[in-house]
Amino acid sequence: MFRQRSIQTLIRRPAGATPPPGLSAAAMLIAIIILALSGANAADDRNPFGRDPKAAKAGEYQFRINCALCHGLGAHGGGRGPDLTRPQKKHAHTDAEMFQVISNGIPGTAMPANGTNGQGVGMTDAEIWQIITYIRSQEVKAPTKATGNAGHGKELFYGDANCSLCHMIEGKGGRLGPELTAVGESRTRVAIIDSVRNPSRRLAWGLAEATKEFPQEYETVTVVTADGKEIKGVALNEDSFSVQIMDTSEQIHLLEKDKLKSFQKSRQSAMPVYGADLLNDKDLDDIVAYLSSLGAK
């Protein structure tokens, strides 16, 4: 049974279509005015809800249901998805672009097209716009300027802090840990600091099954081969019968589990804990400033 038609029905109606029966002329007129007004602005404002706080509230619930699994409660980013409270986003700037990204996903990333992640229900157009309104309401209007010295941060990254032994930026650095070129634009400052201070607190999450072919979780693996050789590194991939490991000297080992003397896997990160003794707050701030400057390009 259909209830009375909602604004959502109206929005989805193609231009020039007959007005839905039961909608009064006055309401229709108001709707037309609203649509016309919003259409008069930039492409950004194709969002029929604009910055309406009521829509943002509805969008918050939709966000929790559809997005928070990866992007975290409050859109601050999770183990999988970027922080969306940053006004500057990598793949979308205007509302219309965000709508496209949510509808179609981002090929080559874990971001699925609406309704295709295999778990949960797809969103209607109106619900997507509400989510965008909600994300806009959560954006930090004046992002705290990186207080650190990016130049010094870069020196540390490639020098004394030893970050580049395992992490690569723009093709330069090590391969054992996650590539960090885009980390500044996808993670909050708090999240970056936390993963330096407590690297094991949250390893990358493997993805939901529908897309789980995707990125590695950086689990630490220690094996002893049949001839007694110990190999320690991170798992690039694994199934019940084989494991693909990168060791600390970036050698790839392709191993069959039943031929190993022992196989141990741990969610203790291979990354050392950078306490304040190893890296003081000021230097860490400089490194974060360097990572954030990459994102600002």
Added chain:
Amino acid sequence: MTGRGVGDLQNVKLVCKAFNRGGRGGTPRRSLRKIVGFLTICVTCLLFSSPVSAQVTFDRLVNAAKEPQNWMTYSGDYSGKRFSGLDQINTKNVHAMVAKWVYQTAATGKLETSPLAVDGILYATAQDDRAFALDARTGRPIWMYQRQLPGDIRPCCGRVNRGLAILGDKVFLGTLDAHVIALDAKTGNVVWDVAAADYRTGHSFTVAPLAVKDLIVIGISGGEYGVRGFIDAYDASTGQRKWRFYTVPGPGEPGHESWEGNSWKTGGAPAWNTGSYDPTTNQIFWPTGNPAPSNRGTGRAGDNLYSNSLLALNADMGKMNWYFQFTKHDEHDWDATQVPVMIDAGGNHLIAQADRNGFFYVIDRTTGKLISATTYGKTTWSDTKDAEGRPVANNQSSPTLAGRTVCPGALGATNFMAPTYNPQTALFYVTARDQCDIFSTAPQPYEPGHAYYGSAYFPSDEAEPYRGFLKAIDPATGQVKWQFEHASPTFSGVLSTAGGLVFSGDAEGNLIAFDAASGKPLWHFQMGGAVYAAPMAFAVDGKEYVAIAAGSAVYTFALP
């Protein structure tokens, strides 16, 4: 062991094929005598061949165990056991098993289909309501069908389909736009097409229907949209609806009082997995899913009957004889839509169900009374049982705004993946998952055709990684006799065979053969795509095959 009679007939058919081949390549100088001889043999062939392509009668379905070379219902027979009587592939030789053919469906997304095999032809389905018939020896298609779906269907959890039913000379498909259609088994042509419900209000079919007598029984999906669930039966010849059982009772019906106000109208309780059937009592056992909104109990106070229940329905009338509700007033999306498995042991007629809520239930299928309920995985929602032995929810399980960690998580301790029961080991095998989630409320108003969850779930930062298992449960005690831990949780179903084997897939793309007694993996094959389907077995020309869908393809395996 294959059906000897049919095997013999197939040998005759092979002779006939050889003659046909001779005929095509023959010379014009063939003597009349030869031709007459050929014709005589071929007519004999036709006569003897006809039973091979005989119609699938109700009698054949009832006696499916007598023809283990065929797999004629979703679970292989009416009991829901997913057990194959074939033993050519067994614990001693399975190490030599090889891939025989692969059929690429060209569909993207999850394949949840469980093929049917009848007299040398495999019938299966794929995304977006594709159906196809394949030469079971070679994988070459005989026909293909794809429904023209409306652009605005919004099935809940992937554009999936779990398979067909077969009866007479037709196969039956439930579609994503909530139609039931009959296809000619020889051509794939549509014979009839009826709309069961309006897809725009969130109704869809993903389930493999069940053919019982002259009826096609099918249950609706849409628990995430606040549909009012139902199970339908259609006349297999005409498509006329014979009965409908609403899984949410209307005003005046018993059970209606278990819903607050008008919440019954959008109460959910879909019926999206295939039930089983007991011919001796003429009862259909069909499981139901979550109440709607799936994760928010506010506004629908009460037990919310018959959500998350097993229903015993009279097959002719659709009248309910009894029900058993696994999770009352569910707030965690713990559909009870697992295949109910009929087990006869020590003179008892039982049903075993490993439920999504983490408990393994054994029920008397004559009365619907609970016999035992034991956990088979990580559960935190229940510490006590009521007078009947039914697990009762504690006060730490309802979702809150701040969020509350509960195990099992939203995907459940198991889900739709088909389990198996092997009468030889007397063990029940099921794919299981240890996962806890944070459940947080997110109220939503009901709008027709819109998502209607009322809550959200997340993995906890601090939670242990999810773990996935194949578990062998002894229904007599509820104890887990052995378990195999997968590299990660999987949605693969499970098959057991008279060869002492259990087959299951994994999320990494392997099909694995286990020793049914010990759980030791004896063989595996990397298929290159995650498994969401259940394996089945069949035989052609006296050769046993195991088939399973993985990635976008259907794979078959046999001895070399």
